[in-house]
Every structure is written in structure tokens, then in C-alpha cells.
Amino acid sequence: MLKYALKRLATSLLTIFLVVTLTFFLMQMVPGGPFLGENVNPKITERLLQQYGYDQPVIIQYWRYIKAMFHGDLGTSLVVKSGYSVMDVIWGAFPTSGKLGFIALGVALILGIPLGVFAAMKHGTVFDRVFIFLSSLFVSIPSFIMTILLMLVFASWLKWLPVAYLENWKSYILPISGMAVYPMFHLGRLTRTTMLDVVSQDYIVTARAKGLATPSIMFKHALRNAIIPVVTSLGPTIAGIMTGSFVVEKVFAIDGMGKYFVNSISSRDYPLIMGTTIFYGILLILCNYVVDLLYGVIDPRIKM
Amino acid sequence: MKRIISIMLCALLLLTVMPFAFAEGGENVLTIAMGTKPCLDLHWNAGSTGASLMNMLYEGLYKITENSIELAGATSRDVSEDGMTLTYHLREDALWSDGKPVTAADYVYSMKRLVDPEVSSVYMLDYGQYLLNGSAISNGEKPLDELGVTAIDDYTLEIKLEKPCSYFETMLTYTSFFPLREDCVTFEGEADVRESNWRWAWNAEKHITNGHFILTYCDEEQEIILEKNPYYYGKDEVALDKLDVKLADDANTVLQLFETGAVDLIDSFPSEETERLKAAGYYHSVPSLYTRFLLVNNNAEGLSDPRVRKALSLVIDREFLADGILGGSFIAADSYVGAGFPGATEAADYHTDGGPLFSTTCTDEDIAQAQALMAEAGYPNGEGFPLLTCSYASSPNYDLLFQYLSEIWQENLGITVKLDPMEGAAMTELRDAGKFLITPQGWGPDWLDASNMLSIFVTGNFINAGRYSSEAFDKAYADAMYNYNTEERLNLLHEAEKQLVVEDMGIIPLYHRHAIALYRDSDLSNVKFDADRKVMWADIIVNK
Numbered sequence: 001m002l003k004y005a006l007k008r009l010a011t012s013l014l015t016i017f018l019v020v021t022l023t024f025f026l027m028q029m030v031p032g033g034p035f036l037g038e039n040v041n042p043k044i045t046e047r048l049l050q051q052y053g054y055d056q057p058v059i060i061q062y063w064r065y066i067k068a069m070f071h072g073d074l075g076t077s078l079v080v081k082s083g084y085s086v087m088d089v090i091w092g093a094f095p096t097s098g099k100l101g102f103i104a105l106g107v108a109l110i111l112g113i114p115l116g117v118f119a120a121m122k123h124g125t126v127f128d129r130v131f132i133f134l135s136s137l138f139v140s141i142p143s144f145i146m147t148i149l150l151m152l153v154f155a156s157w158l159k160w161l162p163v164a165y166l167e168n169w170k171s172y173i174l175p176i177s178g179m180a181v182y183p184m185f186h187l188g189r190l191t192r193t194t195m196l197d198v199v200s201q202d203y204i205v206t207a208r209a210k211g212l213a214t215p216s217i218m219f220k221h222a223l224r225n226a227i228i229p230v231v232t233s234l235g236p237t238i239a240g241i242m243t244g245s246f247v248v249e250k251v252f253a254i255d256g257m258g259k260y261f262v263n264s265i266s267s268r269d270y271p272l273i274m275g276t277t278i279f280y281g282i283l284l285i286l287c288n289y290v291v292d293l294l295y296g297v298i299d300p301r302i303k304m
Numbered sequence: 305m306k307r308i309i310s311i312m313l314c315a316l317l318l319l320t321v322m323p324f325a326f327a328e329g330g331e332n333v334l335t336i337a338m339g340t341k342p343c344l345d346l347h348w349n350a351g352s353t354g355a356s357l358m359n360m361l362y363e364g365l366y367k368i369t370e371n372s373i374e375l376a377g378a379t380s381r382d383v384s385e386d387g388m389t390l391t392y393h394l395r396e397d398a399l400w401s402d403g404k405p406v407t408a409a410d411y412v413y414s415m416k417r418l419v420d421p422e423v424s425s426v427y428m429l430d431y432g433q434y435l436l437n438g439s440a441i442s443n444g445e446k447p448l449d450e451l452g453v454t455a456i457d458d459y460t461l462e463i464k465l466e467k468p469c470s471y472f473e474t475m476l477t478y479t480s481f482f483p484l485r486e487d488c489v490t491f492e493g494e495a496d497v498r499e500s501n502w503r504w505a506w507n508a509e510k511h512i513t514n515g516h517f518i519l520t521y522c523d524e525e526q527e528i529i530l531e532k533n534p535y536y537y538g539k540d541e542v543a544l545d546k547l548d549v550k551l552a553d554d555a556n557t558v559l560q561l562f563e564t565g566a567v568d569l570i571d572s573f574p575s576e577e578t579e580r581l582k583a584a585g586y587y588h589s590v591p592s593l594y595t596r597f598l599l600v601n602n603n604a605e606g607l608s609d610p611r612v613r614k615a616l617s618l619v620i621d622r623e624f625l626a627d628g629i630l631g632g633s634f635i636a637a638d639s640y641v642g643a644g645f646p647g648a649t650e651a652a653d654y655h656t657d658g659g660p661l662f663s664t665t666c667t668d669e670d671i672a673q674a675q676a677l678m679a680e681a682g683y684p685n686g687e688g689f690p691l692l693t694c695s696y697a698s699s700p701n702y703d704l705l706f707q708y709l710s711e712i713w714q715e716n717l718g719i720t721v722k723l724d725p726m727e728g729a730a731m732t733e734l735r736d737a738g739k740f741l742i743t744p745q746g747w748g749p750d751w752l753d754a755s756n757m758l759s760i761f762v763t764g765n766f767i768n769a770g771r772y773s774s775e776a777f778d779k780a781y782a783d784a785m786y787n788y789n790t791e792e793r794l795n796l797l798h799e800a801e802k803q804l805v806v807e808d809m810g811i812i813p814l815y816h817r818h819a820i821a822l823y824r825d826s827d828l829s830n831v832k833f834d835a836d837r838k839v840m841w842a843d844i845i846v847n848k
Contacts, residue, residue: 031733036732037350037732043429045736082503151557152560155564163564164561251556255525
């Protein structure tokens, strides 16, 4: 187990390093650059690039960046949050995004998995069919449409909830729904499918024969096996929630990471692109790492 | 029983009305919404949202009124015989928001910061060049102290010009020339902050202003609050007590904030909503001074021939484009400089004086003429004409515009058109490098004079990325710059404009924009646009 954990750690670190390198060169290859503006004199742009050392060959810039990175310095934002250090921008904005993402993930898990179990229990009934219909529907609606729909219905027409900003508990409902709907139904469907597989197995038949109650069989016996594929999909699900938050944050005018991630790219704010990418990279690789280690805990049959 | 119930209902009704009744007598507070991170640094801003806020926070030597410009920070000015030295006598009752007087030194500091190569602010090269030694300082050839702007005493400011410039005073209405307090820009122990960014300006505690308003709260991502400046000499004439600016990047979100009543006024929205908003009665507009045009690469094969450029322009039905295709918030252009710039007399503006320079529609004769021009240029029915690629930053309006243009050019002129939509920053790089054949560009003036519209097409100007170059145009423009007789000067500008879009068709003007304010008539009164077509926030009365 320890050996496996260390091996996975090494590959994770390598992945992060590759992410850093690839992002650095790809971002420089994309046409355009920082300080370019509709009405900005190209001579000014040139001067500023010089001031920040972006007139140097890319490989030298890369070397400097890596050196500074190992000293914990991710540089200063050039355009999007000019003058702020990238670390400050990230630590200032992530708590908001993290909180939303965490609650959305919680909602998706707490509602999604039981829904899936019930749908499997009531296999073939009206409940199951409605669940399948709804999950097909919501899984196929992209999050940017979902969030705009939510806003139109609950904020603009019904006026039950605020349009934008996080001011009170009410203002959290729409952004979290926007982020949670997809993973909730995704997890629910997955749980249902794996549950249906498991309940046809012999040990469940045995449990039934012993006369155990259905809920007890489902949650105690079947779910333990059925949950493994669900846990596997948690890594990508978290990634989905985090990246889905970009749209949600923009639509609901939330001061989170998503805005910096997107705007840094469109304005070619190189240090901020690197900073946000590395941050998300580490976060997602870490999630996958933890999920991988969790396998062994949930299913002792899996040899690490 | 019935009675008790009705009394209770009445009481309940009263209770719901009460809060509003209390609000009535209170402050005059306006809530608006705009994009996040408006730049509040006088020298770093290049956007219109930042400019509109800074015009409220600061006051320069001149201010823009409903119809023209007038002295504001100064009470009088003397001009030397040769027009090269302007002496301003500052008003002695002008105070900063911390109670200190506004002195000539604050103007000097600001203009030095404008040309300081250490700062390299956005308009350093373009506006700094008018001040004596401005360009030399920006290029590092002279020290900052040699800038021709001096404080003779606390209330006398002398500005020496590099070369005669008849419209220099109008230029002083632009935020780059407003006074600035040096102690607010520098942060203790953070030397880097001053150099090349505008972070200091978002610090409401540090920010000191001299205009109608002060910055009392600033979260540049979410909300900015301005309140009436208690030290402003004309504070009794400022109707608004507080301006609450909600910030959001998504145009649709901004519109929803307005529609649900969370904000009272917005000035931009998704253009596809125009018809609905007009029908609802929210839409208030005046023609803006902004012109959208096509930059044409004047050095490219085929396009270097003015006859070809004229043919391309002739077949455009600008009225159909503005009203039919782009949905009604644009005005078809019949010249390059739009309506609203001061004319030689009070009676008519510059545009009216000049009259239409080309047709806004396209008739069969126009098409025949265009085809004849193409044939003359050696491309009968478009034969032999190189592939015409139109590059542009993709947006709903540009997609529509270029679909229309490609259709009419292919159909009427027989040339092959390729559309190459791309992402914004990539397009800016291509455009600045002159690597395009046709691309859209727009320009709205920084100061209220037709010269600002034309200045960008002087040979070598960076906005003139199509590299239009005409000796006749440059000469007329330069002569205008040196001519202090208004009528003669404007005639020279008319001459330059005719050279640009009649003789040479060096660019192809398309349409003008509207300045828009969306609000409910029941909520706000006294909403006016100034001569520069910015909403005059300070005068608005909120009746909610």
C-alpha cells in the first residue's frame, strides 16, 4: 500500500511538472500577448513587455519561471489584476469557489446516490422511469444553459431569488443548483446502473433468502459493492464541478477563481494563466490521488 | 369581526408601504451596473467605463457640459501670441477630498506621470507628445524635469506646447490631464506599485479626488460606491448623493439586474434585446460620436487601388445594414465624422456643415458604377482579383456584418470573399502588425473635436493599421493643427475628411453607435447626456 502510494505520488508530481511545462509553451504559442488593447499604442505594449522580460527567448523565460516557482513565487498579474501577486489573487478568490464547489459536491452526493439506490430498488416503476427521464434531460443540458435557465425562472420571472452576487443564504441557492444538477444526476444514474448489476448477484439472493428487509439489503450489502465505480468517477466529477463553476461564477457575478482563469487567458496575462492552471492542476491531481488510495479502503480485494 | 379584519388589513397595507415612505425623504441614491474592474487610474485607463467614473471623481482644467466645454478647475487662461504657451489661473476654492487645496503642482505631477517612461502609461506617446519635450522624455532622451509644464505659483499653471495645436484646450478635457495627488499613488514600501499598474486606485482609503464625488467603497470585482464630495466647491449643484455601481461581466446578468429592479440604470445590454427593450419603454438614446469603419490594407494587391476600395464601399447599403441587419441601435454613416462635433458656428455642427460625403443606400446605378470601377482597375467582374479575406474578432454583430458584406461583394463585384473570425487578442496582434486585408475598427473621440476623429489617419498613427497614407490628408490635417481661426481650421478638417473617404476611400465608414441609457421613466428624472455623450450622473434625480 505504502509503495503504491509513493509510486502514485511520484507520477502525480511528474504530471504537474508536465502541466506546467506544456501550459507555459502552449500559452506563448497562442497568437496575441499581454498589454494588447484596442486603443493601446503597440510601442507601449512593446515597452511593457520589455519591462517584464517578455522580450527574452521563451526558453529563458521558462527557466526563470521554473526557478521562481521553486521559490514559491508565481509572479505578479499583468493585466487582469494588475499589480497583485498571483498567489494573492488565488488565495483571495479560491475560498469562494471552494466553498461553492464543496457544497455543490455535497448536494450532488447526498441527493444523487440515494436517488440512484431508490431508482434501482424501484426498478421499472414510474419513479425509476421519471428518474431516468430527468437524468437524461439534465445530463444533456450544458451548464451554461442550465444556469441561465435557473436565473430566468427563479430570479427574473418568479423573483424568488436574487439575480447575482453572494449576499445572503438565498443567493447561494441558484449558483449551487447550477453546479450540482449535472453531477447529481450523473452520480445517481451511475449508482442505479451499478446497483442493478450488484442486486442480481448470488450474495444478494442469499441475503433475500435469509429474509432481510429490502432497504437493509440495498444500503448495507449492495451499496458497498456498487459504490466502487461511483468513487472512481468522483475525481472527474470534482473536476467537472470546478470547471463548471467558471460559467456559474460569471453568470452570477461571483468573485471566484473562474473569472481569473478565463479572463487571464483572453487577456494573455501569462503569470495568472500559469498560476491558475497550476493551482487547478494540483487540485485535480490531488483529488485523483486521494480517490485512487480510497479504492483500497473501500474494497480490500483491490491489491495496491 | 369584519371591521377588525379590514382594519388589520389596512394596517398591514400601511406597514408594507412604510419603508418606501421613509426612503422618499432620504438620500438621492442611484444604482447602476457595469463591467468589473473599471480602471480608476487617470493615466492607465483606456476604457469608457473607467472614464465615466473618473469624470465624476476628478475635475480637470475644463469640464464637458451638455453642449460644449467650459473652464472648471481654472477661472481664466491666457494664451501667448504664438499659441504655444497657455497659462491657467486655477480656482482657489477647489479642494481635494481630504480638505487640502488643489494646486498647480498637482497638475504638474499628473502630466509628468503621463510622459514618464518609467510608468509607460497607455497614452504616454499619443497625448504626451503635445507637451513641450513630452516625446523626448518618453523616449528617454531628456529628464522628466524638462517637461514644459510648470507651477508658477500654487494657483498658476503654465503649459508650454511642443508645437502649435489649435485644439489643445479641448484635449485637456481628457482624464490624462486631470490633476493627481502624488501621495495617493505611492504606497509606502511598495515602490513597484507606482510604476506600471493601477492597483492603488482601487484603494478607497488612499484614493483622494477633487471632483463631484469621492470613492467611499471599492471592491473592483463586485461593487464601487461613490458619494458626494463634501469638499467640492460646487457641491450644492450636485443632485446625486450617492452612486452605487454594481459590477458584473456578463451582459445578460447586468440586464437581469436591471429588469428585476436591483439596479436603476444600465448603459449596455445584449444587442439582440434591443427591440424588446424599446417596446418596454426603457430605451433612451442619443447618437454617439463613435464611428465603426473597415480598415483596408492600403498596401495589399488589389486593395491598394482606390477604385477598388470605392467599389467595395459603393455596394454597401448602410441603411439596410444598420436598421435591418444589426437591429436598430446603429445609424448609417454618410461620412466618417459623425454628428455632434462643434461646427464653425453655434448654428450647425461639423457634420451638418460638411454635408453627406457618400450615400447611405445602394442603388442599381451604384452597383453599375462599382462594377465599372472594378473593370477600370483591371478586375472586370472580379476576374483576377485576389481572395479577399476578412479577419475579425468574432462577436454576434461582426458575424452578421461580415456575412452581409461577403454576400454583397461576391454577388455584385464577382470577387471571392473568405471570412476569418478569430479570438480578440489574436486579432489585435494581427491588426497591429498590419497582417490583414480587411478588418473592422472603431473610434470614439477622447476630446470633443473633429480633429480627434481624423488624427488617427495621419501617416504612421498606430490605429491606422491599414497604413493609409496621403500627403494631401497629412497636409490638411497639419495645417488645421496650426490654424487658430475656427472656420478656416474646420474647413481644413473637412478637406482632410474628403480626401480620406471621398478621394481615397482609405477606410470604409459603416455606421455610428448610439449612446444608450436603459431606465424606467417612473424611477429617474433629469437623465441627460453631455456633449461627449456620457450620462451626466451627478444630475440624476431618483424617484423611487
